[in-house]
Amino acid sequence: MNIVVLVKQVPDSGLERNLRQDDKTVDRDAGNLVIGELDEYAIEEALKLKEAHGGEVTVLTVGPEKATETIRKALSMGPDKAVHVSDPAIHGSDTVATSAIIAAALGKLEYDLVIAGAESTDGQTGALPAMLSERLGIAQLTGARKLTVDGDKLTTIERQTDDGYEVIEATTPAIVSVWDTINEPRYPSFKGIMQAKKKPVETYSLSDLGVSADQVGLDSAWSEVLEFSGRPPKGAGVKVPDEGDGGSKLVEFLATQKIV
Amino acid sequence: MAEVLVVVEHSGGAAKKITSELLTAARALGEPSAVVFGAAGDADKLKDTLGEYGAQKIYAAESADVTDYLVAPRAEVLAGLVKQASPAAVLLASTTDGKEIAGRLAVKIESGFLTGVTELAADGTATQVVFAGAVIVKSKVTKGTPILTIATNAVTAEPAAATPSVEAVEVSVSDAAKKAKVADRVSEKKSSRPELTEASIVVSGGRGVGSAENFALIEGLADSLGAAVGASRAAVDSDFYPPPHQFQVGQTGKTVSPNLYVAVGISGAIQHRAGMQTSKTIVAINKDEEAPIFELADFGVVGDLFKVVPQATEAINARKG
Numbered sequence: 001m002n003i004v005v006l007v008k009q010v011p012d013s014g015l016e017r018n019l020r021q022d023d024k025t026v027d028r029d030a031g032n033l034v035i036g037e038l039d040e041y042a043i044e045e046a047l048k049l050k051e052a053h054g055g056e057v058t059v060l061t062v063g064p065e066k067a068t069e070t071i072r073k074a075l076s077m078g079p080d081k082a083v084h085v086s087d088p089a090i091h092g093s094d095t096v097a098t099s100a101i102i103a104a105a106l107g108k109l110e111y112d113l114v115i116a117g118a119e120s121t122d123g124q125t126g127a128l129p130a131m132l133s134e135r136l137g138i139a140q141l142t143g144a145r146k147l148t149v150d151g152d153k154l155t156t157i158e159r160q161t162d163d164g165y166e167v168i169e170a171t172t173p174a175i176v177s178v179w180d181t182i183n184e185p186r187y188p189s190f191k192g193i194m195q196a197k198k199k200p201v202e203t204y205s206l207s208d209l210g211v212s213a214d215q216v217g218l219d220s221a222w223s224e225v226l227e228f229s230g231r232p233p234k235g236a237g238v239k240v241p242d243e244g245d246g247g248s249k250l251v252e253f254l255a256t257q258k259i260v
Numbered sequence: 261m262a263e264v265l266v267v268v269e270h271s272g273g274a275a276k277k278i279t280s281e282l283l284t285a286a287r288a289l290g291e292p293s294a295v296v297f298g299a300a301g302d303a304d305k306l307k308d309t310l311g312e313y314g315a316q317k318i319y320a321a322e323s324a325d326v327t328d329y330l331v332a333p334r335a336e337v338l339a340g341l342v343k344q345a346s347p348a349a350v351l352l353a354s355t356t357d358g359k360e361i362a363g364r365l366a367v368k369i370e371s372g373f374l375t376g377v378t379e380l381a382a383d384g385t386a387t388q389v390v391f392a393g394a395v396i397v398k399s400k401v402t403k404g405t406p407i408l409t410i411a412t413n414a415v416t417a418e419p420a421a422a423t424p425s426v427e428a429v430e431v432s433v434s435d436a437a438k439k440a441k442v443a444d445r446v447s448e449k450k451s452s453r454p455e456l457t458e459a460s461i462v463v464s465g466g467r468g469v470g471s472a473e474n475f476a477l478i479e480g481l482a483d484s485l486g487a488a489v490g491a492s493r494a495a496v497d498s499d500f501y502p503p504p505h506q507f508q509v510g511q512t513g514k515t516v517s518p519n520l521y522v523a524v525g526i527s528g529a530i531q532h533r534a535g536m537q538t539s540k541t542i543v544a545i546n547k548d549e550e551a552p553i554f555e556l557a558d559f560g561v562v563g564d565l566f567k568v569v570p571q572a573t574e575a576i577n578a579r580k581g
Contacts (some may be wrong), residue, residue: 013511014530017391037512096366096373118356121511124390125375126356127363130331134364139439140330143356145505156443159330160356160505162455164448168330170440180512181505222372222403226385231396237542239554242563247571250543251579253559257541259461259520260485260576 001055001149001172003046004109005079006102006116006128007039009063009070013121023218024225025092026122028064035070038117040077040185041178045147046115047078048183053149056080058109062090062101068201075196076188082199083109087206092218095123099131101216104209106136112172113155118143118179129177139170145181262290262348263317265341267334267361269353270298273305277458278353278410280417283313285380285410287420290348293317294424295341297326297334303426314420323431325438331357332437335364337429342369342405349384354409362407371404376515378414378538392511392530393537412457413517414538448503451479456488456507461520464490464509464536465500468525468546468565472500477569478524484576490516490536492526510535525565528553545569 011017012032020027046057057079061067064086071082085105093101106114119126133140141147144157145165155174158165160181188196206213214220240249254260264286269276279294286292294315296303303320310318319341326333338350338361350365352358354376366373379387384406388397401407456462463485465478475489478501482489489507496504496513509516511534521539526532528544528551536542537556544557545568554560561568 013392013534016394018395019397094372095363099363099367122391125363126359127366127373127375130360131363131367133332133440134335134367137436140332140360141440142330142360161445162355162457163506164446166330166442167444167446168440169443174440179505181503222366222370223374223399223401226398226400228395228397231389231394231537234542234556234558237554237556237558237560239549239557239560239562241549242561242568244567245571246545246561246563246568247573248575250545250559250561250568250572251575253543254520254576255579257520259541260579 001049001053001112002110003049003055003113003115004058004060004106004111005042005046005074006114007043007059007061007070007074008036008120009033009061009067010036010120010122013037017122019225019228023092024228025218033066033069035073036117036120038119038178038180039074041180041182042115042117043074043077043079044183044185045178049113049149058083060102060105061085062098071201072196075199076193077186078192080199082201083204084201085204085209087213089206089213089217092221093216094221094223095125095128095131096222097216097220099128099135101206101209101211103132103135104211105204106132108204108209114175116175116177118177129175133175139174141168141170141174142177144176144178147176147178147182263293263345264290265338265345265347265350266292266294266315267338267352267358268294268296268306268310269355270296270302270306273298273302275306275309278412280309280313281412281415282351282353282410283310283315284417285415286351287314288380288382289384291316293319293345293347295319295321295338297321299327307424307426311422311424312419313417314422315424316422318424318426319429320426321429321431325431325433328442329438330440330442331360332364332440333433335361335368336433336437337431338365339368341429347405349406349408352409354411358409362409366407369404371407372401373407374399374401375409377408377410380408380410389538392534411515411517448506453482454488456490456509456514457516459488460518461485461487462490462509462516462518463487463522463524464492464526465495465524466492466526467494467498469495469500475501477566481522481569481573484573492532523553524569526553527551528556
């Protein structure tokens, strides 16, 4: 079973993040860049399937040159190789264009499953896996907290819903997206980190993929950021120490807000 | 005035709260036409509620071909309706399904889309809150028919009575859209408390609650307020309140925006703040006076939750007395 895992380099969600003043895209120069949080769960799920069924795990990312760090981090967990789509024209692409680029890159690869995180920690659109399903005409098995591959074709997930889950079935090829409820990602071993440096990374430009540069990037985006601002800080609240009446004081506050 | 397609969120013909919010938001852009995906008869059951919030028309797409497969058939039917009605915009709830339908539809009809919209202006400018609530962005779709998914509890629903006509949609779904079959739907709901993302009050417990048994305290406070129960990631990772995804509030869990959010024994890491920062009033109980949650709290009690919570619960119940 051959699996492609989608990963994305994102600004660390534990630090302050912002958009760039000049072109209003995500600021990738401030702060720390890390692998998307849910991507690690996607990699873990792919590695578990490889251990059970054999095959190869390929990491695929679209991003600037420095996304190489994220590729090495991903490979250190255990995937076999990576594909890096990088082209200056990609900067500022919206989800629609990004999905077209990834779909074109997947067209160059052989896979039974594509696995991704359910959403990125920066854009949080949560629609990219569904859009790839739409573009590639493969089944969409998204929002999984559990993935089962039966034989070599039938794939079943438990898709998280507000009050439970749905059991969704499809045959491969399919695209799966996962939440952090699905597994516990492994830590890269020292050996894994050393090996990652030698694993093959293939780089594609847009022209390698047959994607025209004027269909992607900021100027071709189908939506536009008009303006942005920091969320105004909340006015200082009241903080009281509990002197035996903390609960009552809290309820008095709720009463002033007409909540109780 | 142009139509605005509004995809109705409902459960067996009972409208969810977000539906009235979507119809209200849609009225800023044009005349709302509700689109009902469901089983035969659902549109009729929904008609009164949809009319109450201004739906001029209801498209009833009632077919097993729509309900038995994941997402794709709904995007296909919507694409057909967009072609037929040339709407000013398509509005959906910013749920997992809603965002995925939006993405598929955007590819199909070559239109831009925006998710998690908290405010929608008459000129189509959409406000989004990003980066764990730190940044407010105003954006606009610049190509095709704008597709917008609206966050729950962001728009205040306002009635505007109308008498909608019901138009049955002939549903014909391609085989390509039937590749992911819904084999079963399982509810793990364990109480009659309101659904987390819809609730107007949420009481959440964190690591400080200490154990699964102690979550009874959180439930007690929640019930005194008629609130939903939530949990921080630290609490669900420790198995204090399973199943995790149903109750986790935060970056990788649910985003809530209630009138009142009560954080109990939660330090307020960014992971958590991302999911509750836009709540209108925030109250925190924590024994650590340096806990970052107090930076967000309108009212904070520095103290032992095992003393403060029972006292608060009792005081609220006494008021109702």
